[in-house]
Amino acid sequence: MTLVTHEPLDDDGHAEPGHPERPERLRAAWAGVADLSLAGELVRVAPRTATRAELTRVHAGPYLDEVGAFSYGGGGDIDGDTYATYDSWPLAQRAAGAGLAVVEELRRRGDGVGFVAPRPPGHHATRDRAMGFCLINNVAVAAAALRDEGERVLVLDWDVHHGNGTQAIFWDDPTVLYVSSHQWPLFPGSGVAAEIGGLNALDGVVNLPLPAGATGDVVRQALEEVAAPVIDAFAPTFVLVSAGFDAHRDDPLADFMLSAGDFAALARFAVALAPGPGRLAFFLEGGYDLGALRSSVRATLAAALADERPNEAPTSGGPGHDQVRRILAERRETLDLVHAELEEGR
Amino acid sequence: MSSHPHTIAVGFDGSPDARGAATWALETAALLRAHVVLVYARGLLERHRDPAREFALLVGQLVGRAGFSPLHLSWHVGDGDALSVLLRATEAPVFADLLVVGSRGRDEHAGLLLGSTSLQLAERSPVPVVIVPTGHTLD
Numbered sequence: 229m230t231l232v233t234h235e236p237l238d239d240d241g242h243a244e245p246g247h248p249e250r251p252e253r254l255r256a257a258w259a260g261v262a263d264l265s266l267a268g269e270l271v272r273v274a275p276r277t278a279t280r281a282e283l284t285r286v287h288a289g290p291y292l293d294e295v296g297a298f299s300y301g302g303g304g305d306i307d308g309d310t311y312a313t314y315d316s317w318p319l320a321q322r323a324a325g326a327g328l329a330v331v332e333e334l335r336r337r338g339d340g341v342g343f344v345a346p347r348p349p350g351h352h353a354t355r356d357r358a359m360g361f362c363l364i365n366n367v368a369v370a371a372a373a374l375r376d377e378g379e380r381v382l383v384l385d386w387d388v389h390h391g392n393g394t395q396a397i398f399w400d401d402p403t404v405l406y407v408s409s410h411q412w413p414l415f416p417g418s419g420v421a422a423e424i425g426g427l428n429a430l431d432g433v434v435n436l437p438l439p440a441g442a443t444g445d446v447v448r449q450a451l452e453e454v455a456a457p458v459i460d461a462f463a464p465t466f467v468l469v470s471a472g473f474d475a476h477r478d479d480p481l482a483d484f485m486l487s488a489g490d491f492a493a494l495a496r497f498a499v500a501l502a503p504g505p506g507r508l509a510f511f512l513e514g515g516y517d518l519g520a521l522r523s524s525v526r527a528t529l530a531a532a533l534a535d536e537r538p539n540e541a542p543t544s545g546g547p548g549h550d551q552v553r554r555i556l557a558e559r560r561e562t563l564d565l566v567h568a569e570l571e572e573g574r
Numbered sequence: 575m576s577s578h579p580h581t582i583a584v585g586f587d588g589s590p591d592a593r594g595a596a597t598w599a600l601e602t603a604a605l606l607r608a609h610v611v612l613v614y615a616r617g618l619l620e621r622h623r624d625p626a627r628e629f630a631l632l633v634g635q636l637v638g639r640a641g642f643s644p645l646h647l648s649w650h651v652g653d654g655d656a657l658s659v660l661l662r663a664t665e666a667p668v669f670a671d672l673l674v675v676g677s678r679g680r681d682e683h684a685g686l687l688l689g690s691t692s693l694q695l696a697e698r699s700p701v702p703v704v705i706v707p708t709g710h711t712l713d
């Protein structure tokens with residue numbers, strides 16, 4: 229199978245001294261790709277700049293103007309986590325465009341697996357708010373483009389943080405299913421099980437909030453027991469993965485205990501959900517330990533390409549197995565409540 | 575909702591504007607015999623931050639000056655951006671029925687209009703919101 233990706237972005241200008249969301253991250257991710265020695269099985273498209281029309285599918289126009297003006301004015305801190313520099317805005321638009329270019333190439337070929345390595349990351353950016361290191365929601369821009377082409381899109385988010393931006397953007401959209409496993413409580417605080425989507429898209433959101441210390445077996449159990457039936461019923465025609473690697477046990481920003489081998493298992497789960505070749509793409513989100521990022525990117529893409537070379541062993545035995553039952557119960561209760569209210573209102 | 579607030583949540587990040595907001599909230603709560611909850615929004619980079627400890631001295635001064643009983647004061651530390659954390663403070667377990675914020679938080683850049691937490695809060699909050707202007711003092 230071919231890996232369809234893009235030329236690396238020129239992202240050195242988006243940096244702030246001491247900030248963990250730094251250019252070295254992408255070098256580590258690309259090193260993970262190089263470790264696969266794909267040679268002829270690697271296709272790199274040129275990233276392009278996403279157009280305003282492509283961005284306003286998911287972001288408010290005035291928000292784009294404001295962040296753009298802030299960046300071109302020299303930038304600074306947007307909040308305690310999120311920064312922009314003079315170079316951030318053109319980079320962010322190219323990062324979003326790289327995702328679009330990869331997805332377009334996958335559709336044209338009808339074959340391969342996609343990999344997008346954007347900076348800044350995207351899943352915390354809402355329609356009108358930059359936060360959590362994110363300016364443009366890259367995976368949402370791609371999902372909205374696919375949706376407008378008639379696809380039913382699953383966004384599977386295994387970053388250790390809840391993708392509040394992606395969830396909010398597609399909250400009431402029945403053609404995009406958002407599934408997230410994440411540590412909870414943790415930034416951004418959203419992502420409880422009772423958040424199941426808007427009235428037009430009930431069951432359009434599946435949140436799997438899991439405790440600190442969770443291991444790979446817990447995340448897989450939650451995905452298999454809670455998310456898989458909803459995904460089956462949704463029947464996606466395209467799968468985009470918000471592949472953050474900050475759930476790795478070496479990551480400094482969170483407390484999950486996953487190994488690179490667990491990401492390989494998660495990648496196989498994602499492959500099984502895609503309805504065919506050329507219908508799956510991985511978008512890098514977080515991941516702040518450079519070694520873990522490199523080995524996890526390599527493990528994820530190897531598994532997606534059906535390369536069976538060994539990885540770190542998968543992990544098990546962490547807390548959270550009971551939590552899976554509670555998530556199921558909470559989802560059911562919320563659905564019942566909403567249906568009862570709808571009945572009453574009729 | 576009853577005629578006056580019982581639980582006043584005030585966004586508190588230690589900034590000068592937050593101190594002004596907290597002072598207003600404490601003095602008002604003393605008059606109304608209401609409870610005050612200092613709300614801190616913990617960012618992505620602040621996982622282990624403990625604002626109650628960090629700001630203990632500062633808060634002690636504010637409480638003393640306002641003549642407020644510390645027994646009716648508590649902290650709520652929520653994960654996320656200030657807007658979301660303050661909105662969530664109107665629900666369990668805080669159940670705030672009044673939100674108080676300074677006009678600008680610690681990290682907010684004056685150039686970002688849409689980023690203004692206080693204005694977005696005023697737009698979205700299910701309970702009354704008081705925005706205490708920069709530099710406000712009661713005495």
Ligand SMILES: [Zn+2]
Nearest residue numbers: 387389474514
């Ligand atoms: Zn993350």
